[in-house]
Amino acid sequence: MSATTVSAVPPLAPTDPRIRVLVADDQPLIRRGMAMLLDAASDIQVVGQAADGMEVVELARRLQPDVVLMDLRMPRQSGVLATREITAALPRTRVMVLTTFDRDDLVFDAVRAGAQAYLLKDASEDEVLDTVRAVHRGESRMTPQIARKVMDQFRLLANHVAQDVTAEDPPACAEPESAEAQEAQEMPDPLTERETVVLDLIAKGQSNRQIAAALNLAEGTVKNHASRIMQKLHANTRTELAVLVLARRKQP
Numbered sequence: 001m002s003a004t005t006v007s008a009v010p011p012l013a014p015t016d017p018r019i020r021v022l023v024a025d026d027q028p029l030i031r032r033g034m035a036m037l038l039d040a041a042s043d044i045q046v047v048g049q050a051a052d053g054m055e056v057v058e059l060a061r062r063l064q065p066d067v068v069l070m071d072l073r074m075p076r077q078s079g080v081l082a083t084r085e086i087t088a089a090l091p092r093t094r095v096m097v098l099t100t101f102d103r104d105d106l107v108f109d110a111v112r113a114g115a116q117a118y119l120l121k122d123a124s125e126d127e128v129l130d131t132v133r134a135v136h137r138g139e140s141r142m143t144p145q146i147a148r149k150v151m152d153q154f155r156l157l158a159n160h161v162a163q164d165v166t167a168e169d170p171p172a173c174a175e176p177e178s179a180e181a182q183e184a185q186e187m188p189d190p191l192t193e194r195e196t197v198v199l200d201l202i203a204k205g206q207s208n209r210q211i212a213a214a215l216n217l218a219e220g221t222v223k224n225h226a227s228r229i230m231q232k233l234h235a236n237t238r239t240e241l242a243v244l245v246l247a248r249r250k251q252p
Contacts, residue, residue, distance in 0.1 A: 018045045019136045022065040024056035026074045053077025060086045072099040080109045087114030096135045117141040198225045
């Protein structure tokens with residue numbers, strides 16, 4: 001299948017505040033419709049369209065957009081591989097997935113490749129626009145179906161940890177372990193009730209500001225809660241939290 005690309009828009013002046021977006025989808029109707037939706041927003045400009053994975057990588061390298069709207073199933077090269085190449089070569093370009101597939105393996109692979117958002121194509125127009133803006137700000141977003149998967153797996157993981165702690169009583173005749181060995185085997189501190197609530201809202205794709213408004217907290221307090229959650233779960237970002245939870249499900 002041959003690639004089809006619209007005329008590339010040259011980079012904007014540094015003072016132009018618009019978000020420069022590259023759209024990648026092998027279905028012309030969806031690709032053009034999404035481009036029209038985004039271009040209609042006053043703060044967004046579509047700088048190019050790509051019909052397959054190889055073309056979107058080539059255009060991303062040339063145009064260096066702020067955000068790439070990425071389909072996963074495309075000819076010549078998948079969206080997952082294209083995402084991996086773009087995020088490795090262009091650290092300032094952020095990728096958001098827009099796909100019909102919500103399989104756990106695809107979610108996991110896309111996030112591992114560097115995608116910062118994962119939406120399904122039944123998302124509303126406002127949700128797509130809001131996610132483009134959020135990803136441009138550096139936030140991670142997930143469609144509600146994906147967020148529920150993450151939370152289900154987190155609860156499953158928490159139950160497994162609790163069971164492991166109960167089952168792993170050391171035998172009476174065991175030799176005393178060194179302080180270093182004991183420290184290495186310590187389980188993560190459990191989340192507090194407030195941290196559990198914050199985690200639930202994070203998994204639903206809410207920003208710190210939205211969480212602060214919902215819980216009547218200062219935004220700085222929410223940031224502190226989020227930092228402690230990441231520390232306890234050994235994750236550096238909200239996206240990595242999703243990866244850790246989904247990765248647990250892939251283990252036998």
